Amino acid sequence: MEEVLNALARALSFGTPLLMACLGALLNERAGVVNLGVEGMMALGALAGFAVAFGSGVGDGSLWLAVLAAMLVGALAALVHAFVTITLQANQFVAGLSLTMLGLGAAGLLGKRFEGQPLFNQPPEWPFTLGAIALALLLGFILYGTRLGLTLRSVGENPAAADLLGLDVVGVRYAAVAAGGALAGLAGAYLSLVYRPSWTDGMTAGLGWIAVALVIFVGWSPLRAIFGAVFFGLLYYLQFRLQGQSAIPSEVFASLPYLLVILVLALSGLRGQQGNAPEALGKPYRRGER
Amino acid sequence: MPLLQLKHITKRFPGVLANDRVSLEVFPGEVLALLGENGAGKSTLVSILYGLYRPDEGEILLEGQPVRIASPGDALKAGIGLVPQHPTLVSRHTVAENLALGIGTPLLPAQRIAPLIERVAQGFGLQIDPKAPVYTLSPGEKQRVEIVRALLRGARVLILDEPTSVLTPQEAEALFRVMRELRAAGKSLIFISHKLEEVLAIADRCVVLRRGQVVGHLPRAEASQARLAELMVGRSVSFARKRGAPRIGEVLLQVRDLSARSSRDLLALKGVSFELRSGEVLGIAGVAGNGQSELVEVLSGLRTIEQGTVQLAGAPLPSDPARVFARGVAHIPEDRIRMGTVPSMSVAENLALRSFDRPPLSRGFVLRPAAWLAQAQAQVQAYAVATPSLHTPTRLLSGGNIQKVILARELAGRPRLILAVHPTYGLDIGATEQVHRVLLEKTDQGAAVLLVSEDLEELLSLSDRIGVLYQGRLLGPYPVEAVSRERLGLLMTGGLA
Ligand SMILES: Nc1ncnc2c1ncn2[C@@H]1O[C@H](COP(=O)(O)OP(=O)(O)O)[C@@H](O)[C@H]1O
Ligand SMILES: [Mg+2]
Numbered sequence: 015m016e017e018v019l020n021a022l023a024r025a026l027s028f029g030t031p032l033l034m035a036c037l038g039a040l041l042n043e044r045a046g047v048v049n050l051g052v053e054g055m056m057a058l059g060a061l062a063g064f065a066v067a068f069g070s071g072v073g074d075g076s077l078w079l080a081v082l083a084a085m086l087v088g089a090l091a092a093l094v095h096a097f098v099t100i101t102l103q104a105n106q107f108v109a110g111l112s113l114t115m116l117g118l119g120a121a122g123l124l125g126k127r128f129e130g131q132p133l134f135n136q137p138p139e140w141p142f143t144l145g146a147i148a149l150a151l152l153l154g155f156i157l158y159g160t161r162l163g164l165t166l167r168s169v170g171e172n173p174a175a176a177d178l179l180g181l182d183v184v185g186v187r188y189a190a191v192a193a194g195g196a197l198a199g200l201a202g203a204y205l206s207l208v209y210r211p212s213w214t215d216g217m218t219a220g221l222g223w224i225a226v227a228l229v230i231f232v233g234w235s236p237l238r239a240i241f242g243a244v245f246f247g248l249l250y251y252l253q254f255r256l257q258g259q260s261a262i263p264s265e266v267f268a269s270l271p272y273l274l275v276i277l278v279l280a281l282s283g284l285r286g287q288q289g290n291a292p293e294a295l296g297k298p299y300r301r302g303e304r
Numbered sequence: 305m306p307l308l309q310l311k312h313i314t315k316r317f318p319g320v321l322a323n324d325r326v327s328l329e330v331f332p333g334e335v336l337a338l339l340g341e342n343g344a345g346k347s348t349l350v351s352i353l354y355g356l357y358r359p360d361e362g363e364i365l366l367e368g369q370p371v372r373i374a375s376p377g378d379a380l381k382a383g384i385g386l387v388p389q390h391p392t393l394v395s396r397h398t399v400a401e402n403l404a405l406g407i408g409t410p411l412l413p414a415q416r417i418a419p420l421i422e423r424v425a426q427g428f429g430l431q432i433d434p435k436a437p438v439y440t441l442s443p444g445e446k447q448r449v450e451i452v453r454a455l456l457r458g459a460r461v462l463i464l465d466e467p468t469s470v471l472t473p474q475e476a477e478a479l480f481r482v483m484r485e486l487r488a489a490g491k492s493l494i495f496i497s498h499k500l501e502e503v504l505a506i507a508d509r510c511v512v513l514r515r516g517q518v519v520g521h522l523p524r525a526e527a528s529q530a531r532l533a534e535l536m537v538g539r540s541v542s543f544a545r546k547r548g549a550p551r552i553g554e555v556l557l558q559v560r561d562l563s564a565r566s567s568r569d570l571l572a573l574k575g576v577s578f579e580l581r582s583g584e585v586l587g588i589a590g591v592a593g594n595g596q597s598e599l600v601e602v603l604s605g606l607r608t609i610e611q612g613t614v615q616l617a618g619a620p621l622p623s624d625p626a627r628v629f630a631r632g633v634a635h636i637p638e639d640r641i642r643m644g645t646v647p648s649m650s651v652a653e654n655l656a657l658r659s660f661d662r663p664p665l666s667r668g669f670v671l672r673p674a675a676w677l678a679q680a681q682a683q684v685q686a687y688a689v690a691t692p693s694l695h696t697p698t699r700l701l702s703g704g705n706i707q708k709v710i711l712a713r714e715l716a717g718r719p720r721l722i723l724a725v726h727p728t729y730g731l732d733i734g735a736t737e738q739v740h741r742v743l744l745e746k747t748d749q750g751a752a753v754l755l756v757s758e759d760l761e762e763l764l765s766l767s768d769r770i771g772v773l774y775q776g777r778l779l780g781p782y783p784v785e786a787v788s789r790e791r792l793g794l795l796m797t798g799g800l801a
Contacts, residue, residue, distance in 0.1 A: 161404070161413040168394050168405050175392040178356075179406040179453075180377025293396065301356060 021251060027139050027209060028221075029247025031056070031201035033146040035225035036232070036239050037153055038197025042092075043229055044157065045190035046170035046294040047099060050110025052198045053222025054117020055091045059084035059199025060206035061121040064128055064213040077137055081203045088199020089192045091117060096191040100184055103298035114222070122215040133211035142204050146243075149197075153236040166190060170292035173299040183299055198222065220271025224250070227278035233290040249274060305368060307332050307492050308353075308384070308461050313362035315348055315516075319692040322348040324516040325362070330461060330492045335483060337507035338496045341536050341732035342702040343690065345516040346496050347389060350463050354386045355379040385454025389465040389496075391446040393438045399449050400434035403456060417456075424455050428485045444475035451482065462486065463494040468502055469730050480506050498536065498732045500529045512536055537734050545765050546740055547784075552768070553582040556752045557603075557721055562612035564598050572598040574776040575612070582720065585743070585753040586781060587767030589760065589792050595776040596756045597638060600723050603754065604628055604635040616721065629658065634719035636710055636727050638756075640703065644710040647699035651691050652680035654698050655713050683712040688738065704735030711742055722746060725756045740766060760789050774798055 035052050042049050049055075063084035070076040091113060098109045157163035165186060168176045173183045201221070206213050224246055231246075232238035250271075257267040306329035315323040322345045330336050340346050351357045353364065355373040363370050366382050373379050379386070393402050403421055404413035418434040425432050430448045438446065447467055454462050464483075468476045483493055483506055497503050503510060510527050512520035512535040520535040534540050557580040566572035572595045580586050590596055601607035602614065605621065605628035614621040622628050629635070637643040645654045656665055656676050664675045680694045687708040691701055698706055707727065715722070724743060728736040743753055744766065757763050763770055764784060771781035772795040779795050780787075787795075 159412055161408045161410045164397075164401055164405055164408065164413050168397065168401075171394040171396055172392065175394055175402075176405065178354075178376050178386070178388065178392050180375060180380050181406050293394075 021248065024251040025244050025248035026143050027247070028250040029243040029245075030139065030143045030146050031204045031209070031221055032225050032228060032247055032250075033150060033239060033243035034201035034204065035198045035222055036228040036243055037146070037150055037236060038088075038194035038201070039226050040194075040229045040232075040234055040236060040239060041153065041166075041197070042187075042190045042194035043295055044170045044234060044292055045166050045187050046173060046292055046297065046299070047096070047187050047191050048106045048110060048296045049092060049095050049113070049191060049194055050107060050226060051091065051095055051113025051117060051195075052226050053218055053220070054114035054121075055088045055195050055198035056117075056202035056205070056218045056222045057121035057216075058091050058117045059088040059202030060217060061125045061128070061202075061213060062087035062199070063203030064125075064133070064206040067133055067207055068128060068131060077135075077207065080207055081200065084199040084203030084207075085196040086199070088202065089196040092191045092195020092198070093188070095195070096188045099298065100187050100191070103300070106296050106298075118216070118218075125213050125215060128213040129215065131212065133207065136211045137208050139208055142208055147240055150236045150240045157236065167292070170294055173294050174301075177299070177301055187299075198225075201225070220275070221250075223275050224271060224278065227275045227282075230282045230291070231278045231285075233282075233285075234292065235290075246274065246278065249277075306330060306365075307367060309365040309368075310349075310353070311363050311365065313349065313352060313359045313364075315345075315352060315357060315359050317348075321516050323352070323359070326513070326516070326518055327362075328511050328518065328521075330494060332460070332492055333487055333490045334508040335487055335493045335495050335506055337503040337510045338494055338513065339498060339500075339503060339510055339532060339536055340513035341498060341734055342704040344513040344536075346513055347465060348516075349513070350386065350465050350494070350496065353379065353384060353463065380457050380459075383458060383460035385457060385459025385462045387447060387450040387454060387462065387464045387467055389469070391443070391450060393446055393449060395439040396437065398435055398437050399432055399441075402438060402449060403434070403453050407457060420456065421452060425452050428455070428482055428489070430482055442475075444471050444478070447471070447479065448482075455486075459491070461492045461494065463496070465496045466498075466730075467495070468497060468499060476502065500532050503527075503532065504529065514538060533733055536732070546744060547585065547766055547768065548744075550585070550747060550768055551583045551750075553750060555579050556582045556617055557754075558613075558615040559603075560613045560615075562599075562602065562614060563610040564602050564607055565610055566598055571610070572776050573602070573610075576773075576776075576778045577612075578771060578778060578781055580721070580752045580754060582750050582752050583747050584769070585747055585755055585767045587763035587770040587784075588754065588756045588773055588778075589758070589763055589770055589796055590756075590773035591796050592758060594773045594796075596725070596773055598776075599773065600635070600638070600725050600754070600756060603721075603723055604633060632717070632720035634714035634717075634722045636707075636714055636722065636724045638725040640706050640710055641699070645698045645706055648697050650695045650697055651684065651689065651701070651709060652676050652694040654709055655680045655683050658713055659716070683716065687712045687742075704731045707731060707735065707739060711739065715742065715746060718749070719746070719751055722751055722753045723756075724753060726758065727755070728757075728759070728762060736762075760792055763792070764789065772796055 035056060039049060039052050063080040066083040067076055067080035095109055095113050098104045099106045157167060165181055169183050169186045177183050205217055228242050228246060232242040253267060253270045309329045311327050313323050313326045326349055338346050352359050355375045355378050364373060371382055400414040400418050404417040409416045421434045430452055432448050467479060486493060495507060504527060508524055510522045510532060511518055514536060560577050562573055562576045564573045588596060598607060602609055605623055605625040616631055641647055659665055666672055677694055689705050689708045691705060698709060728739050747753055755766060767784050769781040769783055770787055772779040
């Protein structure tokens with residue numbers, strides 16, 4: 015019994031950053047922009063959060079400052095993606111991949127001096143977990159119950175229709191991508207400030223990729239994302255458990271997150287989730303294109 | 305005073321003068337028809353009015369005051385609404401969600417706008433269900449949604465870009481009733497079309513565009529079909545039956561007791577039997593969805609036969625499209641953009657799609673671009689395809705020119721059987737005439753034509769015999785002298801079944 019409860023608790027704590035990052039990716043995908051840079055933005059967010067918390071000596075006030083910094087850095091990184099894909103209309107998949115590599119590399123380089131430094135204050139996890147769930151509910155309401163959400167969904171489904179009604183397709187997409195980046199940054203901050211309180215290179219460990227795949231798995235629904243995140247949080251936890259107990263080489267475990275991604279996509283394929291994708295997902299919008 | 309005035313509007317695209325000093329005005333409470341062949345510049349003019357394109361020269365006046373319309377938002381503020389040629393609705397969203405987009409309340413926009421939709425819709429006799437998802441609507445219903453949308457936004461000028469091209473005759477009649485209501489309510493309507501009967505039925509004034517210029521400006525009283533057609537095409541046009549005395553030969557295609565399933569696995573063809581002789585044109589009439597697509601798919605090798613036999617010149621029809629084509633069956637498909645061409649590939653490449661893998665277009669494994677271009681050049685000239693160059697992607701061509709590319713390619717190898725599906729749908733008079741002429745020429749050379757069309761004028765004007773598909777069964781074929789428009793209409797709707 016205790017074992018099960020413990021597993022559930024760990025599932026929630028792995029699920030929290032998954033949910034945050036997944037909601038972010040879901041938000042920008044709902045506006046029609048794929049951002050595969052989640053992993054990179056998470057790493058940058060994790061580092062930025064840690065650096066601010068460390069530099070300012072970790073009082074309670076500076077925790078929130080650190081979280082804010084992480085979100086800001088995530089959003090800024092995402093804006094680069096937005097500029098390249100929306101304004102310059104580059105391929106969204108390639109741009110996102112570069113963002114991940116750039117983010118991971120930059121975070122690793124800039125984070126060297128923080129490596130191995132502890133934070134003395136570990137904040138509780140539950141406010142973040144509850145916050146992420148609340149955010150999922152809020153996002154669900156925004157998408158389906160407000161004019162803002164309607165605009166966002168329409169831009170992701172048929173940007174030409176939105177444009178023809180005088181809506182600002184480019185603006186909406188920029189905002190959605192930036193918000194998605196902020197949430198990826200938040201997920202990173204959760205790892206470096208709450209879950210671990212420390213910085214290590216590569217600490218995002220493929221969570222960003224799982225989050226991206228999760229968006230497809232949950233069929234672009236924020237409410238289903240809650241359950242998807244817990245489920246994959248559990249798988250993630252089990253992977254760590256096994257790693258400690260078996261004779262299987264650690265390289266095999268290191269590749270597990272990516273196997274999980276494939277599993278997520280395979281399961282989504284079985285459930286026919288691809289059909290829920292926003293119609294204009296991944297396509298740059300040009301007015302008057304025929 | 306005119307509500308809206310365009311003065312000397314000029315718009316150039318690379319290599320084309322799409323609008324050449326176009327001036328026109330629209331008064332409150334009138335229907336202004338804007339006529340012109342494909343490519344005459346109608347959509348461009350409308351796009352300028354709606355803020356999608358910037359004019360290179362000229363100005364727009366609203367109630368005498370110059371206005372700048374730099375975006376659709378500006379146009380909507382100025383009271384100009386557009387019902388575009390192709391619906392621009394979010395198909396997965398409901399009607400209410402689509403109509404709330406951009407004007408709904410901050411909270412629960414779709415729910416709160418529903419009563420307003422019903423009020424506006426009923427006021428003008430437009431029936432729509434706010435809760436229906438758009439993908440379940442017919443083209444006519446989608447159009448009503450677009451009209452309601454413009455009205456909800458307070459449009460005083462409503463532009464309808466070829467609204468009837470996607471409608472059945474009954475739906476078009478319903479649209480005209482709505483247009484009359486709107487006119488009576490003092491709205492200005494700009495009605496774009498190249499169907500002359502419709503223009504004469506609804507318009508108060510007609511403006512004719514040709515090659516970007518206004519070539520005629522007639523009040524309704526002075527307009528007639530012949531006069532308008534002459535202005536549009538630049539020469540006089542005949543409306544008589546086109547088919548001369550045919551030379552009918554051997555039985556070429558023999559279909560016996562054919563049954564086939566649709567993609568949704570329903571029985572779409574039920575025991576269809578007919579013969580088609582070389583030199584003959586067999587028309588297939590019917591309301592869309594009664595088995596026409598499936599019949600053509602079977603005959604072009606795209607669909608498997610459930611039961612029955614199909615013999616082409618005495619041998620069974622092969623079951624894959626390339627081998628069917630090799631046996632001399634040309635296919636002019638229904639969806640000319642997606643099925644008939646590869647839109648992102650050039651005119652030359654599209655023309656070579658059937659023959660690129662054989663000499664003279666290739667030698668061994670090596671393609672011969674020079675040969676492609678030479679062949680394309682000859683075909684473009686023979687079929688008078690208007691294209692800026694052989695390297696232009698076909699998606700940039702007008703519908704009529706895309707159709708000419710398909711004809712040139714499909715008819716190049718002296719086909720014995722031509723499957724022509726809605727071959728002139730959406731085409732203008734000039735292009736329609738050319739398509740008809742080419743098809744008839746091929747029958748003189750001994751080809752048989754299976755002509756599937758919803759346009760009864762076209763069927764009656766070209767066919768030797770006409771069959772009607774109704775719920776997967778073939779009625780007839782009847783000799784063309786033995787059927788009238790009215791009788792076909794009844795057969796198509798099951799009235800005589
Ligand atoms: N975006 C564009 N780029 C280049 N040429 C265009 C574009 N839009 C229209 N044209 C050209 O301008 C001319 C007028 O086109 P259009 O206004 O669509 O005609 P219509 O609506 O009367 O059929 C055509 O020759 C067409 O090929
Ligand atoms: Mg047009």
